[in-house]
Amino acid sequence: MKKLFAVVKREYVQRVRTKFFVIATILGPVLMGAFTVVPALMFGMKSGGPTRVVIIDQTGKLYARVARELQTGRERPSKRETPRPPLQPAVGPGASREQIKQAGRMTEASFVIEEAHLGDRSLEEVKKDLESRIQRHDIDGYVILPPDLLKDGRPEFRARNAADVFTRENVENAIGKAVRSQRLVDAGIKEEAVQQASEPVDLKSVGETGQESKGEAGFFLALGMGIWIYMSVLLYGQVVLGAVIEEKETRIAEILFSSMRSFPLMMGKLIGVSLVALTQMGIWGAAFLAFSAWAAGGSSINLPHVAPIVFVYLGMFFLMGYFIYSTVYAVVGSMVTTTQEGGQLAMPVVLMLVAGFFLSFNIIRNPNSTLAFWASMFPFFAPITMLVRIVTETPPLWQILLSLVIGFATAIGLIWLASRIYRVGMLMTGKKATIPEVMRWIRQS
Amino acid sequence: MDESKPTLVLNHISKTFGDFTAVSDLSLQVKPGRVFGLIGPNGAGKTTTIRMIVNIMVPDTGSIELLGQRMTNALQDRIGYLPEERGLYKKMKVGEQLRFFAELKDVTGKEADARIDKWLAKLQLSDWKEKRTKELSKGMQQKVQFITSVIHDPDLLILDEPFSGLDPVNVDIMKDTILELRNTNKTIILSTHQMEIAEKLCDDVCMINRSHKVLDGKLREIRRSFSRNAVALQFEGDDGLLNDPELVASMRRVGEDLEVLLVPGGNPQTLLKRLVESGVVISKFELVEPTLHDIFIEKVREVA
Numbered sequence: 001m002k003k004l005f006a007v008v009k010r011e012y013v014q015r016v017r018t019k020f021f022v023i024a025t026i027l028g029p030v031l032m033g034a035f036t037v038v039p040a041l042m043f044g045m046k047s048g049g050p051t052r053v054v055i056i057d058q059t060g061k062l063y064a065r066v067a068r069e070l071q072t073g074r075e076r077p078s079k080r081e082t083p084r085p086p087l088q089p090a091v092g093p094g095a096s097r098e099q100i101k102q103a104g105r106m107t108e109a110s111f112v113i114e115e116a117h118l119g120d121r122s123l124e125e126v127k128k129d130l131e132s133r134i135q136r137h138d139i140d141g142y143v144i145l146p147p148d149l150l151k152d153g154r155p156e157f158r159a160r161n162a163a164d165v166f167t168r169e170n171v172e173n174a175i176g177k178a179v180r181s182q183r184l185v186d187a188g189i190k191e192e193a194v195q196q197a198s199e200p201v202d203l204k205s206v207g208e209t210g211q212e213s214k215g216e217a218g219f220f221l222a223l224g225m226g227i228w229i230y231m232s233v234l235l236y237g238q239v240v241l242g243a244v245i246e247e248k249e250t251r252i253a254e255i256l257f258s259s260m261r262s263f264p265l266m267m268g269k270l271i272g273v274s275l276v277a278l279t280q281m282g283i284w285g286a287a288f289l290a291f292s293a294w295a296a297g298g299s300s301i302n303l304p305h306v307a308p309i310v311f312v313y314l315g316m317f318f319l320m321g322y323f324i325y326s327t328v329y330a331v332v333g334s335m336v337t338t339t340q341e342g343g344q345l346a347m348p349v350v351l352m353l354v355a356g357f358f359l360s361f362n363i364i365r366n367p368n369s370t371l372a373f374w375a376s377m378f379p380f381f382a383p384i385t386m387l388v389r390i391v392t393e394t395p396p397l398w399q400i401l402l403s404l405v406i407g408f409a410t411a412i413g414l415i416w417l418a419s420r421i422y423r424v425g426m427l428m429t430g431k432k433a434t435i436p437e438v439m440r441w442i443r444q445s
Numbered sequence: 446m447d448e449s450k451p452t453l454v455l456n457h458i459s460k461t462f463g464d465f466t467a468v469s470d471l472s473l474q475v476k477p478g479r480v481f482g483l484i485g486p487n488g489a490g491k492t493t494t495i496r497m498i499v500n501i502m503v504p505d506t507g508s509i510e511l512l513g514q515r516m517t518n519a520l521q522d523r524i525g526y527l528p529e530e531r532g533l534y535k536k537m538k539v540g541e542q543l544r545f546f547a548e549l550k551d552v553t554g555k556e557a558d559a560r561i562d563k564w565l566a567k568l569q570l571s572d573w574k575e576k577r578t579k580e581l582s583k584g585m586q587q588k589v590q591f592i593t594s595v596i597h598d599p600d601l602l603i604l605d606e607p608f609s610g611l612d613p614v615n616v617d618i619m620k621d622t623i624l625e626l627r628n629t630n631k632t633i634i635l636s637t638h639q640m641e642i643a644e645k646l647c648d649d650v651c652m653i654n655r656s657h658k659v660l661d662g663k664l665r666e667i668r669r670s671f672s673r674n675a676v677a678l679q680f681e682g683d684d685g686l687l688n689d690p691e692l693v694a695s696m697r698r699v700g701e702d703l704e705v706l707l708v709p710g711g712n713p714q715t716l717l718k719r720l721v722e723s724g725v726v727i728s729k730f731e732l733v734e735p736t737l738h739d740i741f742i743e744k745v746r747e748v749a
Contacts, residue, residue, distance in 0.1 A: 002548070002551060002553070003548070003549055003551070006545060006549055007549075010545050014534070014536070014537060247532075250533070250534075250535070251528060251530035251531065251532035252532035252533065253532070254496075254501065254526075254528045254532065255526065255528060255532060255546065256549070257501045258499040258500070258501055258521060258526045258528075259521055259522070260518070260521075260549060423501075427496070427501065427502075
């Protein structure tokens with residue numbers, strides 16, 4: 001036991017003191033934030049100025065409406081003129097989808113509309129002309145509104161970049177709205193009534209207690225926690241892999257094994273690194289609490305409310321995933337000679353973690369389905385899937401406990417099995433071990 | 446010395462890896478207060494034997510007794526081990542490193558600190574205590590590694606090629622330290638393929654080749670029994686009498702010396718007397734003891 005403690009102490013002290021730990025602890029939250037927000041921003045961002053679109057209106061009625069919808073349609077029209085949001089809306093990890101969308105819109109360039117009249121030319125000639133303008137990068141696309149559009153015609157949209165789904169969607173919506181409004185007006189309804197009728201509804205979703213709940217914030221929280229577990233388990237698994245390979249390649253293993261058995265050695269190593277991870281989490285947790293206290297004191301940033309017990313579960317399921325996957329990494333480390341080889345050999349197991357992550361997308365939508373239940377009982381998926389269930393729709397306590405028991409039992413079984421492979425593997429050097437060899441080691445030791 | 450109880454006993458131990466036999470039916474006894482040489486070429490099975498002694502591996506057959514008990518994990522703390530392939534944590538400071546290895550051998554607290562300081566001073570490393578291990582030269586790292594093997598004051602010290610990579614000054618420091626430990630009645634196993642080193646340091650030897658024991662016993666007795674009745678000579682004058690077939694079996698030049706192998710039963714004193722009588726000027730006359738190297742080669746040939 002004393003020896004186990006010596007190993008734990010060494011692993012912990014040596015790692016926490018490194019520059020890498022300090023930097024990772026500081027940069028971690030920054031990177032997490034960046035990973036959540038930047039892709040959303042990038043996706044929504046349209047670089048290179050406004051989209052220049054030419055409209056050929058063969059109905060003779062719709063140009064004005066479509067142009068207006070395109071230019072203003074993305075904000076609510078008329079009476080409900082809300083004050084414009086600040087130019088750069090605050091978007092944090094907990095930002096709702098609406099906020100992120102808005103951020104996207106802010107950076108999305110607007111449309112520059114131009115009307116093309118056929119005059120005495122044929123449609124084909126005009127199209128040809130416009131094509132050449134597209135080629136010259138004079139315009140980005142054109143829309144043809146056919147004469148029968150108000151009945152059953154289909155408008156055409158030609159864009160240089162056919163993959164730009166955002167622009168396509170905007171154009172489609174604008175035409176759709178314009179056509180609907182025009183049809184109503186044609187049916188004799190007053191313009192003003194038409195405006196009122198097209199006011200959107202703002203759905204307020206409420207939680208158990210009747211308070212307004214941010215469904216989208218919950219979605220992002222669940223996803224964020226899933227990503228976090230996924231990344232930390234992989235990161236610290238790699239740390240264990242590196243440590244094991246170091247001891248193997250420097251032959252320290254030989255001295256270690258001449259002083260203690262492999263089970264407490266492996267246990268000590270895993271516990272030591274897990275304490276490093278918990279220290280880091282503790283620092284982040286404290287920073288988060290301080291930040292939310294500050295945020296609660298009157299800043300505009302809206303952090304999702306998280307029950308404290310969720311953090312306890314987060315820690316427990318992280319540990320479960322960490323012990324399961326790091327044990328695999330430790331075994332792999334004892335079988336190979338370089339970190340690269342180790343990464344390859346561990347891949348099939350790591351894919352299980354990835355699978356757990358992808359399952360969580362389904363589980364967020366149906367947290368109480370049969371699939372969700374079994375996925376959160378399977379120890380290789382549970383660290384992510386059960387946590388996602390807890391955040392979205394907390395399952396009965398017995399399920400959480402059962403999942404934890406299965407997980408930790410699996411971890412201990414794995415560590416026991418692994419320590420047998422470890423002892424033999426660590427003394428073999430020079431070449432990668434094969435699976436049949438490993439099976440023999442298990443039987444022999 | 447013969448009466449003292451052996452520190453370590455190996456009873457017919459064998460170890461195979463798949464088709465490969467690393468150690469075959471090896472028995473030996475190692476006694477306290479002596480340096481025991483485990484010698485043989487690379488790949489003879491020395492390291493595997495040692496790994497079984499330190500309980501990293503378990504023999505397939507046979508048994509190992511340390512201090513009169515069957516080998517267990519608890520007994521590991523009574524052994525100090527300097528492996529052939531050195532291993533230290535490169536980024537740890539020397540002092541911390543020693544502290545960790547002391548703790549692994551159940552030496553903790555102030556006791557550990559005191560011993561660390563004592564040994565660092567003894568091996569002239571005190572100034573390096575707060576340095577990271579990777580900043581040390583190879584020889585210094587080796588001395589640090591040596592300290593890890595003696596920090597817990599083991600009864601049995603196993604040194605696998607302890608001199609490789611050391612400069613002459615450090616070789617001497619290491620030799621003195623080993624002999625000092627021997628004089629405090631510790632048991633020392635010295636594994637090496639360098640016969641000259643074994644010759645100078647060992648009291649007993651065991652030679653192994655291709656997993657088999659070739660011979661073992663007290664070094665002095667072994668050498669005596671292999672004495673070949675040879676004389677190393679340096680002289681000036683007529684060497685005619687050396688051609689007497691009733692006295693000299695063969696001759697060969699060994700450096701400056703003329704090595705003369707006498708006929709079986711031939712008396713070196715007779716040779717000396719006749720040389721003096723013949724009037725040559727003798728500058729060297731020395732009975733040649735066979736080297737361990739010679740003995741080893743001879744034994745291996747015999748077995749083959």
